[in-house]
Amino acid sequence: MSNTTLISILIMSMLINNVVLSQFLGICPFLGVSKKVDTASGMGAAVIFVITLASIICGLIYHFILHPLGLDYLNTIVFILVIASLVQFVEMFLKKAMPALYKALGVYLPLITTNCAVLGAVLLNVQNEYSVIQGIVNGIATSVGFAISIIILAGLREKMQYNRIPKAVQGFPFTMFTASLMAIAFCGFSGLK
Amino acid sequence: MNLAENTPLERLFNGIVKENPTLVIVLGMCPTLAVTTSAMNGIGMGLSTTVVLALANLFISLLRNVIPDDIRIPSFIVIIASFVTMVDMLMQAYTPELYKSLGIYIPLIVVNCIIFGRAEAYAYKNKPLASFFDGIGMGLGFTLAITVMGFIRELIGSGAIFGNPIGSLPEYAPAIFVMAPGAFLVLAIMITIRAHIINTIEARKGIRLPVTHTDEEGSECSSCAMRMSCAGKFQKVEAMMKADKEAKAAAAKPTDTKPADTKPADVKPADTKAADAKPADVKTAEEKPADVEPVDAKAADAKPAEEKPEEAESPENKKKEESAAPQSALERLKAMKTADEAEKEANK
Numbered sequence: 001m002s003n004t005t006l007i008s009i010l011i012m013s014m015l016i017n018n019v020v021l022s023q024f025l026g027i028c029p030f031l032g033v034s035k036k037v038d039t040a041s042g043m044g045a046a047v048i049f050v051i052t053l054a055s056i057i058c059g060l061i062y063h064f065i066l067h068p069l070g071l072d073y074l075n076t077i078v079f080i081l082v083i084a085s086l087v088q089f090v091e092m093f094l095k096k097a098m099p100a101l102y103k104a105l106g107v108y109l110p111l112i113t114t115n116c117a118v119l120g121a122v123l124l125n126v127q128n129e130y131s132v133i134q135g136i137v138n139g140i141a142t143s144v145g146f147a148i149s150i151i152i153l154a155g156l157r158e159k160m161q162y163n164r165i166p167k168a169v170q171g172f173p174f175t176m177f178t179a180s181l182m183a184i185a186f187c188g189f190s191g192l193k
Numbered sequence: 194m195n196l197a198e199n200t201p202l203e204r205l206f207n208g209i210v211k212e213n214p215t216l217v218i219v220l221g222m223c224p225t226l227a228v229t230t231s232a233m234n235g236i237g238m239g240l241s242t243t244v245v246l247a248l249a250n251l252f253i254s255l256l257r258n259v260i261p262d263d264i265r266i267p268s269f270i271v272i273i274a275s276f277v278t279m280v281d282m283l284m285q286a287y288t289p290e291l292y293k294s295l296g297i298y299i300p301l302i303v304v305n306c307i308i309f310g311r312a313e314a315y316a317y318k319n320k321p322l323a324s325f326f327d328g329i330g331m332g333l334g335f336t337l338a339i340t341v342m343g344f345i346r347e348l349i350g351s352g353a354i355f356g357n358p359i360g361s362l363p364e365y366a367p368a369i370f371v372m373a374p375g376a377f378l379v380l381a382i383m384i385t386i387r388a389h390i391i392n393t394i395e396a397r398k399g400i401r402l403p404v405t406h407t408d409e410e411g412s413e414c415s416s417c418a419m420r421m422s423c424a425g426k427f428q429k430v431e432a433m434m435k436a437d438k439e440a441k442a443a444a445a446k447p448t449d450t451k452p453a454d455t456k457p458a459d460v461k462p463a464d465t466k467a468a469d470a471k472p473a474d475v476k477t478a479e480e481k482p483a484d485v486e487p488v489d490a491k492a493a494d495a496k497p498a499e500e501k502p503e504e505a506e507s508p509e510n511k512k513k514e515e516s517a518a519p520q521s522a523l524e525r526l527k528a529m530k531t532a533d534e535a536e537k538e539a540n541k
Contacts, residue, residue, distance in 0.1 A: 021373055024226040024227035024376065026223070077278060080274050084267060084270055116223050116305075123297050127296075168389035169388075174381075176378075183373045183376075187374065
């Protein structure tokens with residue numbers, strides 16, 4: 001495993017295969033929590049935090065427990081339980097140890113449990129047969145990609161808040177149109193391959 | 194159609210038409226966008242989700258008296274994940290091609306908002322048979338919606354119907370429709386058309402149809418899988434943060450004219466929310482100073498009580514002053530906010 005592969009994983013997961021705009025994972029928070037840049041960056045930070053931790057823990061569990069014992073078919077159940085309890089623990093830990101960080105992230109943590117980006121990133125690590133280190137890099141890159149796209153969308157929505165929009169397009173469809181244009185822009189990154 | 198509540202047929206109708214999960218409730222967006230590159234993928238994804246949904250609903254409904262309230266969410270997750278694993282393995286064995294093209298999205302059925310939402314909203318509270326058919330109805334509604342979407346994308350994007358290319362159409366097909374941007378675009382257009390139809394019906398009949406989440410209000414939580422269980426926690430905390438901010442702003446503001454205007458720093462969020470929600474009340478109160486005390490106290494609990502006697506002393510003067518400058522703390526905050534916003538706009 002050389003440094004080049006790590007860097008290519010980083011670029012691939014962050015920009016080319018952007019988790020939201022080309023893999024459609026984590027669409028729910030992407031559309032739901034992108035009204036203001038403040039909340040969007042809070043959500044992005046919380047996702048970075050959780051995905052990084054989840055890919056470390058799930059990577060270790062997979063490589064040292066599930067795979068050696070031939071229990072690969074339990075992946076989904078184990079990972080989702082690990083993520084759900086991880087989110088709970090992180091919430092409790094932050095509440096006690098780092099109240100400031102808890103105040104910043106606390107709102108978003110419970111929303112992340114069923115964010116498919118977390119489970120998706122962990123499952124992709126297994127599917128692509130990444131080692132633990134590669135998995136962690138992939139997790140970080142995926143979540144940074146998520147943060148980038150949600151913050152851009154929130155910025156766009158803030159700017160366009162006072163625009164005149166036909167009634168039928170208001171709200172959800174309008175956000176989808178914006179996301180579509182963003183996805184076209186992100187298609188350009190596939191030239192980086 | 195008038196069907197008795199909670200009968201199998203009513204449940205099917207409800208899932209497919211009345212509360213179609215994709216088009217009406219706007220749930221389960223991730224698979225909807227991801228796997229609809231062809232109609233066949235849509236059917237495969239839809240049917241596997243239907244199986245998981247029906248079985249998970251059935252089991253959760255059977256176990257609803259056994260599962261304690263506090264740990265119901267982990268229990269749901271385990272039940273759903275078990276069925277998803279079963280479906281995953283069955284598909285790997287019997288439909289390897291479909292399994293390959295759906296890829297990671299099959300295990301991701303676990304976190305599909307539709308399944309979790311139905312478990313929480315329906316199966317946990319209703320009888321097994323009705324829950325089972327609710328699952329089938331919802332699943333078929335989902336299947337229908339994503340198959341139609343897959344059909345459209347496949348037809349435009351790769352010029353084929355169910356994998357059969359039509360003449361020389363594939364040569365001219367804009368491939369962007371089977372790529373990522375096309376997914377957003379097609380879904381946006383579909384929901385726009387639906388919203389337009391609903392708006393037209395509403396305008397013609399003069400009624401308000403129960404539009405669920407396409408409106409701006411409450412859209413923060415609308416597409417989140419956890420919103421059923423978090424019960425608006427997100428919005429509550431956001432309101433709390435807002436109240437904190439306002440309290441700080443009020444404390445920072447020099448108390449020039451009236452000591453009554455200083456807001457206590459520990460403003461309760463609910464109060465400020467109530468105050469925010471009733472700007473109309475405050476205005477009417479201003480117009481009729483005689484009525485000021487009861488309405489104001491109700492609308493803005495955050496205001497200290499000292500203001501009352503002062504207002505009672507000279508209602509006439511008050512009226513004049515009020516017309517000149519915003520009086521209550523609430524009004525002043527609002528004015529401040531608008532000023533801030535105007536400043537921001539100017540800076541831009």
